[in-house]
Amino acid sequence: MTHTAIDDGERVRAGSELAAFSRALYERGWMPGTAGNLSVRLPGGTALITASGRDKGDMTAEDMVVVRADTGEEAAPGPLRASAETTIHSAIYRTTDAGAVIHVHSPYATAVACRTGHRTHLNSLRIERFELLKGLGLDDPTRTEVPVFPNWPDVPRIAADVAGHLAATPHAPPALLITDHGITTWGRDLAQARNRLECLESICQLLLMAGPELPAEKERLNS
Ligand SMILES: CSCCC(=O)C(=O)COP(=O)(O)O
Numbered sequence: 575m576t577h578t579a580i581d582d583g584e585r586v587r588a589g590s591e592l593a594a595f596s597r598a599l600y601e602r603g604w605m606p607g608t609a610g611n612l613s614v615r616l617p618g619g620t621a622l623i624t625a626s627g628r629d630k631g632d633m634t635a636e637d638m639v640v641v642r643a644d645t646g647e648e649a650a651p652g653p654l655r656a657s658a659e660t661t662i663h664s665a666i667y668r669t670t671d672a673g674a675v676i677h678v679h680s681p682y683a684t685a686v687a688c689r690t691g692h693r694t695h696l697n698s699l700r701i702e703r704f705e706l707l708k709g710l711g712l713d714d715p716t717r718t719e720v721p722v723f724p725n726w727p728d729v730p731r732i733a734a735d736v737a738g739h740l741a742a743t744p745h746a747p748p749a750l751l752i753t754d755h756g757i758t759t760w761g762r763d764l765a766q767a768r769n770r771l772e773c774l775e776s777i778c779q780l781l782l783m784a785g786p787e788l789p790a791e792k793e794r795l796n797s
């Protein structure tokens with residue numbers, strides 16, 4: 575099967591699952607005002623991703639676009655445009671074995687991304703000791719460094735940063751933050767990516783409740 579010949583039954587099944595996850599994440603308040611995007615890897619080097627600018631609380635299987643998994647190029651002409659952030663999903667599919675990617679603007683992770691990130695440099699959020707780290711599938715579940723990327727207006731530039739970081743960091747956690755923007759997680763399927771997102775959103779809530787300064791923030795303030 576080539577990347578343009580997607581089995582229609584598979585496309586509708588995957589599209590229905592994407593739509594259901596999107597509606598559920600919207601209901602939690604994590605995809606306000608059309609924010610966020612989700613994708614799944616499909617056979618034949620493709621991926622299915624949410625269309626750009628749609629109300630994420632009102633998605634159906636028809637609101638999805640087939641793209642090339644490795645580049646994000648739309649696989650066939652059609653009326654819908656793929657998410658404006660498709661290249662970030664492609665960067666993850668190119669450099670990991672992820673089967674699904676979720677990006678949301680959930681409040682606690684986004685607040686931590688705002689306070690930890692740098693406008694022009696890659697930073698990272700060190701997380702230690704939280705029991706919820708065990709939900710991320712890490713080699714060492716006692717600690718991790720979640721990268722925090724600059725929110726370049728040119729999305730492919732964010733994607734290039736992400737691809738470079740993941741290619742150079744074999745034990746990177748299945749998650750990233752974009753400062754002033756949001757959080758992205760991935761896993762073998764949407765359920766695993768969503769569970770990892772829940773763990774990180776909860777950890778970020780706890781970090782914000784635990785003290786006035788975040789670890790990376792302290793370093794940044796002292797530098
Ligand atoms: C109103 S949110 C601005 C764009 C964004 O950050 C996002 O997550 C949604 O973009 P998409 O093109 O996937 O709708």
Ligand SMILES: [Zn+2]
Pocket residue numbers: 609610659677678679755756
């Ligand atoms: Zn976004």
